[in-house]
Amino acid sequence: MTLSSSSRPKDMRTWIAQLEAAGELIRIDKPVDPLTEMGSLLYQSREKALFFEKLPHGWRSLGQAPANIRHAALAFGATEETVVPLVAERMGKLIPPVMVTDAPVQELAFGKGEFDLTQLPVHIAGLRDGGPVCGCGLVVTKDPDTGQRNVSFHRLQIKGPNKSGILLYPRHTWKNYEKYQARNEPMPVAIFIGHHPLYYAAAATTAAYGLDEFEIAGGYLGEAVRLVKCQTVDLEVPADAEVVLEGYIPPHYREEEGPFSEFQDYYVTGTGKNPIVEYHHMTRRRDAIFKNLQNGSEMEGCVFHKIPMSAAIYRRLRDVGGGPNLHNVMVLPGIFGLVVQMTPRAYGEAKNLMLAALSSEYQHPKIVIAVDADVDIFNPAELLWALSTRVDPQRDVTVISGTHNHAMDASLTELGAPGTGLWQRFGSKMLIDATIPPPADPEARAAFERIRPRNPHLRLEDYAAEESLALVRSLSPLFFGSKMLGKR
Ligand SMILES: Cc1cc2nc3c(=O)[nH]c(=O)nc-3n(C[C@H](O)[C@H](O)[C@H](O)COP(=O)(O)O)c2cc1C
Ligand SMILES: [Mn+2]
Structure with a gap:
């Protein structure tokens, strides 16, 4: 279903409303410390999204959204079984972004010295992590030769009021950075935090170098992404995001970064001398909502890996x-x-x-x-x-x-x-x-015909005693062979 141009663009707020309406969101109304408590709560919540209402400095934040493939299917308007073929289809339907000037994400602007990254509710995910890591910042950069845009996920370890680390796996953002580094110039970056999950799915989609992931996002959303010019760097960011950080990655400079709770459920890979980002500007919505993302196997970060990767391979096969x-x-x-x-x-x-x-x-x-x-x-x-x-x-x-x-x-x-x-x-x-x-x-x-019962349509609940009904209904529908009964 596509939204008409007059309806509200999809953003993190429409997503929160959708999750809540589907019974998929847990509100956390007690104060939570991102450095010592948030990661433990996210780690436990494998079924439902969490909305933190009382974070330090008045912040609210969304996490584990999507917590699983079921949530991702909801975001795409599909089911667990149809979501990958559907995303494979939409991957081929690129929709170019449109430029706008009315940007909720620029309601408030803060220059250098007027904001402090350590006051954002960035959490420490795991026991041995090197510090708080923003896992939900999508990094926008450009190829300095062609001006072609790139958007991708990069872990950002908070290192001070204006500084984070960044892990650049040798792919597109790295390629752009190498070009700036060869010129001995800092690479401008704009990082947006908090948006509809299909923006995240697009950023996790590996396509050809030079293909703008905002066009992929448009295809996923079925509507053009609304972009606005950044205020201090020559880059564009989604107008309906929650927070934007503008800065530079200096050339040739490295610092110790990591360890970090990563997608494989281990800490160490990627740890070492990695580049940093220096930030000099922040814009945000007046009542901005933050986004936290916990990695680790079968956590939110994995859902964002699984959907686009499965779909890209499905498309190829x-x-x-x-x-x-x-x-x-x-x-x-x-x-x-x-x-x-x-x-x-x-x-x-x-x-x-x-x-x-x-x-x-x-x-x-x-x-x-x-x-x-x-x-x-x-x-x-x-x-x-x-x-x-x-x-x-x-x-x-x-x-x-x-x-x-x-x-x-x-x-x-x-x-x-x-x-x-x-x-x-x-x-x-x-x-x-x-x-x-x-x-x-x-x-x-x-020889491989699977067993089925003689009357596959019979239902346990029609036979159970009244006092056992609640017990029957609490059973997981995902038992071995359940698909053979057409139950899923
Ligand atoms: C949750 C999540 C976290 C990620 N973290 C990083 C990271 O820290 N560094 C990195 O280089 N890639 C990271 N990635 C992978 C890239 O964002 C992803 O492969 C993307 O498609 C690369 O974009 P590119 O093809 O434009 O280079 C992450 C992906 C996900 C889903
Ligand atoms: Mn790319």
Whole structure:
């Protein structure tokens, strides 16, 4: 559904209202200390979003929104099972941004000395983190040669009233920075905090260098992103964000940064001598709401990795070998694994798709598993069951050695160091074909027909005693084989 141009643009406030209406938001009305308490509360809230109403200096903030794929599906107007194919579709529909002058995010402006980053409700996520890290700042930069814009996530460790660290994985923002560094010039940056989650999904989408992620955001939203000129740097930011920080990344300068609770559920990767950002200007809404993001496996940060990565790979696989019978793609916990759900048309076709999945825009995928349509890919027990009952290791497992892998995969050999363009990991990849024989071989396929009860439509609650009804209704609908009953 697209909004007409007269309706209110999607922002973090429309998202909060949507979450609340769907029963997906918990309000926290007790005071919470971002440095000692907030991370523990976010860490616990795997099902619901949290809205912190009493933070230091009068701030409010949203976290764990999306907390899971269900929330991400809500933001896209889809279901858990349809969200990835839908995002893959919208990825191809770029909508250019429009420039505006009425910008809620510029209601208030603060020059150097008039704001203090340490007074923002940035939280310390985990026990061994090096300090508070803003995980929800989206970094806007430009290629100094072409003026092409880039938007991406970068962890920002708060280091003082006007200074943060920044982790630049060697990709687009790094590429822009290297160009400024070669000229010995500081790179202007604008960082916006707090917006509709589809802006975050767009920033986490790895596309071609030179493609503006605000055009991707427009496609995801079904409406053009409203941009406004920054006040002190030659960059543009979304007019309907909550907070904007303007500053520079100085060339050639590095400082110790990290450790930080990262997406793999580990602290150390990325830690080292990393660049810094110096801030000289802040704008915000008068009643700005902050955004906190907790990383760690299966936390909000992972949802923002999973949706665009799964969708980009789904998009790529759709055309392998002239249109396979592809059902879904989902990134697994830890982000270096992937499941491809498909009905092979021929023996070996699953392997072809998995080879393509292991080599795409994304460096993360290391292990890929292919399963059939009858496996519920959102139920880890079903994935493990498919692995143990549908795989002949000598035939179905293939290891490809000597590959370039993601530099933040602690299980592989690291070369170079963070903060340099040489940072890398050298390792291998694995594909596991857990599909069953194709429909073209019905006899072999029949050995894998899953059991179903004789009357799959019967419901426990219609038979349970009155005093047991509450107990029956509290049961998780996600039990092994539940998809076979059409219950999900
Ligand atoms: C929650 C989250 C946190 C991230 N943190 C960082 C980071 O600290 N440094 C980094 O270089 N990339 C980080 N990324 C990855 C990039 O933002 C992402 O890969 C993006 O697509 C890169 O943009 P680019 O393709 O324009 O370079 C993060 C992604 C997510 C979803
Ligand atoms: Mn980019």
